[in-house]
Structures are given as C-alpha cells and as structure tokens.
Amino acid sequence: MMSQARDAAIVGIYEYPSRDVEGRLNPLQIKAASAAKALADAGLNWSDVDAIYDASEGAPMSGLMLSEYFGIRPSVIDTTGVGGSSYEFHAAHARRAIREGKCNVALLTYGSTAHSNAMAIGAGGRGGSLTPTDNMESFAGQTLVANYAMVARRHMHDYGTTSAQLAEIATATRYHAMRNPQAVRAMQDLEFMDIRETTVDDVVNSRLIADPLHLLDCCMISDGGGAVVIASPEVASQCAKSPVWILGTGEATKYPQNGADITISAGAQSAPVAFGEAGITPREIDIAMIYDSFSITVLTLLEDLGFCGKGEGGAYVAGGRMRFDHPGDGPALNTDGGGLSSNHPGMRGIFLLLEATRQLRGESTSQVADASLAIAHGNGGMLGARHTAGTVILAKD
Amino acid sequence: MTEANKQDKPVARPLPKLTELDTQAFWQGTQAKEFRYQQCANCGTLVWHPRAHCTGCVDGDLRWHVSKGLGEIYTFSVVRLSYHPFFRGKAPYAVAYVDLDEGLRFLTNVTGVDDPLTEVHIGQRVELVWEEHEELNIPLVRPVSKR
Numbered sequence: 001m002m003s004q005a006r007d008a009a010i011v012g013i014y015e016y017p018s019r020d021v022e023g024r025l026n027p028l029q030i031k032a033a034s035a036a037k038a039l040a041d042a043g044l045n046w047s048d049v050d051a052i053y054d055a056s057e058g059a060p061m062s063g064l065m066l067s068e069y070f071g072i073r074p075s076v077i078d079t080t081g082v083g084g085s086s087y088e089f090h091a092a093h094a095r096r097a098i099r100e101g102k103c104n105v106a107l108l109t110y111g112s113t114a115h116s117n118a119m120a121i122g123a124g125g126r127g128g129s130l131t132p133t134d135n136m137e138s139f140a141g142q143t144l145v146a147n148y149a150m151v152a153r154r155h156m157h158d159y160g161t162t163s164a165q166l167a168e169i170a171t172a173t174r175y176h177a178m179r180n181p182q183a184v185r186a187m188q189d190l191e192f193m194d195i196r197e198t199t200v201d202d203v204v205n206s207r208l209i210a211d212p213l214h215l216l217d218c219c220m221i222s223d224g225g226g227a228v229v230i231a232s233p234e235v236a237s238q239c240a241k242s243p244v245w246i247l248g249t250g251e252a253t254k255y256p257q258n259g260a261d262i263t264i265s266a267g268a269q270s271a272p273v274a275f276g277e278a279g280i281t282p283r284e285i286d287i288a289m290i291y292d293s294f295s296i297t298v299l300t301l302l303e304d305l306g307f308c309g310k311g312e313g314g315a316y317v318a319g320g321r322m323r324f325d326h327p328g329d330g331p332a333l334n335t336d337g338g339g340l341s342s343n344h345p346g347m348r349g350i351f352l353l354l355e356a357t358r359q360l361r362g363e364s365t366s367q368v369a370d371a372s373l374a375i376a377h378g379n380g381g382m383l384g385a386r387h388t389a390g391t392v393i394l395a396k397d
Numbered sequence: 398m399t400e401a402n403k404q405d406k407p408v409a410r411p412l413p414k415l416t417e418l419d420t421q422a423f424w425q426g427t428q429a430k431e432f433r434y435q436q437c438a439n440c441g442t443l444v445w446h447p448r449a450h451c452t453g454c455v456d457g458d459l460r461w462h463v464s465k466g467l468g469e470i471y472t473f474s475v476v477r478l479s480y481h482p483f484f485r486g487k488a489p490y491a492v493a494y495v496d497l498d499e500g501l502r503f504l505t506n507v508t509g510v511d512d513p514l515t516e517v518h519i520g521q522r523v524e525l526v527w528e529e530h531e532e533l534n535i536p537l538v539r540p541v542s543k544r
Contacts (some may be wrong), residue, residue, distance in 0.1 A: 041415075120480040123478045123480050124480050127442065130414055130417050132419040132447070133446055133460060135413045135417040135419075136413070136420055136423070136447075136504070137412050137426075137504045138413075139410055139411055139494065140506050141410075141411075141479060141480070141481060141483075141484035141506065142476075142492045142504060143476055143481075145474075145476075145478070146492050147474075149474035150473060150474045151472070152522040153472050153519065154472035157519045192485070198492055207477070209477055210474045210475065210478070211474050211475040211477070212474075213474075257409045257502075258445055258500050258502050259496070259500065259502070261520050262472055328412045349402060384472075
C-alpha cells in the first residue's frame with residue numbers, strides 16, 4: 001500500500017440535502033451552495049480554487065460561465081460531459097492535472113432540478129436533436145427504461161438470471177436508504193408509497209415498467225446536487241479532514257456494434273486500467289459505489305468490474321450479500337441508498353464519490369467498520385446502447 | 398364522436414428527417430421499401446448506422462447494398478409505460494434489436510403479434526414489414542410465419 005502514488009486526494013465534500021426544491025432554486029444555485037459547503041468542509045475558500053470541472057449539462061461554455069458565477073479564476077478548465085459518469089472522469093482528470101503541477105485545488109459541482117421540472121427521464125420520448133443515431137432510432141419509441149430492460153432480457157436469456165436476483169440489488173440499497181435520514185426524507189418528499197425496507201417479493205411484485213424491469217428496479221427522479229474538492233498532497237496535509245486518496249482511474253466508451261454482446265459494458269474496459277494503476281484487486285474492495293440507475297446496471301457492472309465472472313452476477317448478489325452488515329467477503333453496495341432509494345437527479349456520478357469518501361472517513365450512516373478501499377464506478381448514457389464508463393479507486397489516508 | 402374526440406389531433410409516430418446528411422440515403426431508399434446498408438469495398442467493413450465514412454479504414458470505399466429483410470431478434474423489451482404522446486397509447490409494445498442476416502443490428506418494433514408479452518422471443522426469426530408514410534417508410538419486423 002505505501003508504495004502506491006498518493007498524488008491527489010478528495011479533501012472536501014457536500015451532498016445537497018433536498019431532493020425537492022419545489023422550484024425555489026435553480027441548478028446553478030445548488031452548485032454554488034454545494035461548492036461553498038464542500039470548500040468549508042476542506043477548510044478552504046473560493047480563492048483557493050484553481051481548477052474547475054463541470055459536465056456542461058446546463059449551458060454551453062459552462063467553464064467560463066461558472067468561473068464568473070463562482071467568482072474564481074481557474075487555470076485548468078475541464079467541461080467533459082459524458083453523462084452520469086462525468087464526475088468520475090473529472091476526478092481522473094483532476095488527479096492528472098494536479099500530478100502535472102497545473103493546479104492544486106480542483107472543484108467539481110453538480111446541480112439539477114429534474115424533479116421540479118417534471119423531466120420524464122425514464123419513460124419520456126427521445127430528444128429533438130438530429131444526430132445520425134437519433135435519426136435511425138427515435139421512430140421505435142424506445143424509452144430509457146426499455147433500453148436497460150433489453151440488457152436484462154439478454155442477460156436472463158444467456159445466463160439464467162432471474163428477476164428475484166435483480167431484486168436483491170434494490171432491496172440492499174433500500175436497506176441502506178432506511179438508515180440514511182436524507183434518503184428517507186427524499187422518499188417522503190418524492191411521495192414514495194409505503195416507505196420501508198423492501199423484500200425481493202416487493203420488487204418482483206411491483207408493476208412492470210419495461211419487461212423485465214419492475215418499478216422498484218428503477219431509480220428515482222429527484223432534484224439535488226453536490227460538490228467535491230480534490231487537492232494536491234501539500235494542500236491536503238493542511239485540510240480540515242483526512243484526505244481520501246485517488247489511487248487509480250479508468251475511462252471508456254461503448255456503443256452499439258454489429259454482433260456485440262449487450263451484456264458487457266464499457267466498465268470491462270475502464271476497470272482493469274483503474275485496478276492496475278491502483279495495484280489492487282476487486283477482492284480487496286470494501287465499498288462498491290456503483291451507478292444504480294437500474295438494478296441491471298449494478299448486476300452487469302459487478303461482473304465487468306471483476307467482482308464475479310460474466311454471467312455470475314445473479315448468484316453473486318443473492319442472500320443479501322450486498323448489505324453493509326452482511327458477514328463474509330465482498331463489498332457493501334451503495335451504502336447511501338443509491339439512485340434507487342436516495343438520490344438521482346439525472347446524473348448520479350458525483351454521489352458515488354461523496355459516499356465513498358464518507359465511508360473512507362468513517363462518516364456513513366451505514367458505516368462499514370475499517371473501510372479502507374472503495375470503488376466509484378459511473379455509467380453515463382444508456383447501458384444497452386451508447387455509454388461511458390468512469391472508474392475511480394479510492395483509499396483512506 | 399364526442400367534442401373531445403374531435404379536438405384530439407391524431408399524434409403520429411416520430412419520423413426520421415430526410416435532411417440528415419449521414420442517413421438520408423437510407424431513408425430515401427425506404428421510399429422503394431429497400432433496406433439499404435453500407436459495406437466497404439476496400440476493407441470489407443459492414444458500416445451501421447449509415448454514414449459518409451468507413452470506420453474500418455481511412456481510404457474507405459463504401460458501397461450500398463439492399464438487405465433481403467430476414468433476421469432474428471437479439472434482445473427486446475415490452476414497454477408498459479411511455480409518456481411520449483404517440484407511444485403512450487401503443488403500450489404494451491415491443492422494442493427490439495434485430496440482427497439481419499447480412500450482419501447488421503438495428504433497433505425497431507415487433508409488429509404482427511396479438512400479445513407482445515408472450516409472442517416475442519430472443520432468437521425468433523423475423524422479417525421486415527414496412528409501415529407506410531408519405532415521404533418515407535418505416536422498417537418494422539414481424540415473426541416469420543410458420544410454414
């Protein structure tokens with residue numbers, strides 16, 4: 001462990017508490033409020049920030065616009081926008097920029113009012129853009145949920161995976177959500193019915209949204225946001241909280257190709273790079289923060305990240321294995337409650353970094369004793385079509 | 398017919414644009430109910446979706462071919478919930494990736510079944526069936542009838 005390079009660390013975090021701002025805040029205000037709190041968490045100020053990262057989901061030229069809005073003058077500006085995994089990409093890029101000496105304090109922010117705007121993300125139509133792929137596909141009426149469902153259908157066909165096995169993922173995240181007051185309040189504010197721990201039967205008996213995915217296999221659509229501050233070792237040593245080191249990162253894309261296996265995601269390309277750089281194996285991971293847009297996303301990614309073999313995900317997650325207090329080997333999954341039961345305003349990637357950091361600081365509401373290594377894996381775009389993968393391996397000080 | 402019904406405009410399927418430069422030759426081909434695809438005469442790469450350049454080599458020579466219109470379902474989902482003004486009235490409907498025998502995989506709907514929940518399967522043999530519109534036709538699939 002001591003031989004691993006420790007050249008950038010997460011030093012400040014903040015998760016915006018409300019999942020329903022009732023139209024009283026805009027996404028920029030959520031970004032700024034979160035940034036200020038994350039900087040305060042680190043013991044830093046706006047004037048310390050010399051690198052800005054944004055997924056440019058709100059407006060063009062967001063690197064310029066946000067610099068002015070925050071009142072900062074960064075010398076590194078990165079607006080990589082690759083969907084919900086953007087923040088894992090940002091963490092990777094910030095580490096590289098810090099290592100090169102281009103900056104010392106990087107600020108990542110996210111804000112969304114997807115719920116207040118009643119964005120029909122999962123079951124809405126496709127956008128009005130005129131890319132070649134849209135022009136070939138939008139006639140078919142494929143919803144976002146159906147896209148993921150097509151992965152689940154093929155996984156079931158190839159490997160015998162069952163709806164009950166997929167449900168294990170949703171019950172584990174709900175188990176964690178019920179211990180997280182922010183997640184419970186989120187479900188209340190979003191008017192979830194019957195807020196409680198769920199069983200496999202609850203998930204399997206909830207209504208089908210797109211075969212074979214049920215309502216409780218699908219994430220919520222909330223408002224929300226957050227911020228992450230990443231700093232050099234010199235800055236980190238002066239910060240208020242223990243640093244959480246970025247040990248390794250990986251990035252990849254995947255898109256539809258003739259004859260390709262839809263059950264393999266871009267994570268199969270990004271994860272080995274990240275693990276190789278970190279010099280560790282999946283068996284050593286304590287905390288798995290894996291983008292849970294849907295249950296099938298996690299099942300597929302557990303395989304692609306190397307926690308089990310391809311096709312073995314269904315058996316792997318059975319028996320409540322992903323719960324934080326489950327004895328035996330294997331990591332705890334999405335201990336904040338995940339996108340399924342705590343926070344999903346459209347692009348969840350930043351929350352993976354936030355909860356991984358809380359775990360490695362010992363601050364989680366479902367704390368794993370002596371958690372020392374975590375993975376944050378973001379999937380951006382659509383799992384069953386074109387998507388990006390960002391893997392980040394994190395270690396406590 | 399009630400007043401309310403008279404005021405309801407029929408909502409159409411979202412149709413491709415014939416102005417999109419990479420894919421317009423494909424959609425023009427559907428006017429004659431041809432499913433066109435591209436293959437590179439230089440390197441043999443089968444390019445899908447249609448575009449102006451070969452993805453297999455940098456001195457590509459893309460040629461158009463016409464599919465025989467037979468293939469099988471690679472995977473599918475039956476959509477129960479859509480908020481889209483056209484598709485919400487169609488649920489439940491089947492969306493599928495279809496592998497045509499020539500080797501290309503495209504996204505479409507499965508039609509010609511009474512119950513998509515029980516009559517659509519992975520590996521099922523399907524054939525193209527054209528949904529007719531004014532300026533172009535939409536390539537859907539239906540199960541190949543049992544002989």
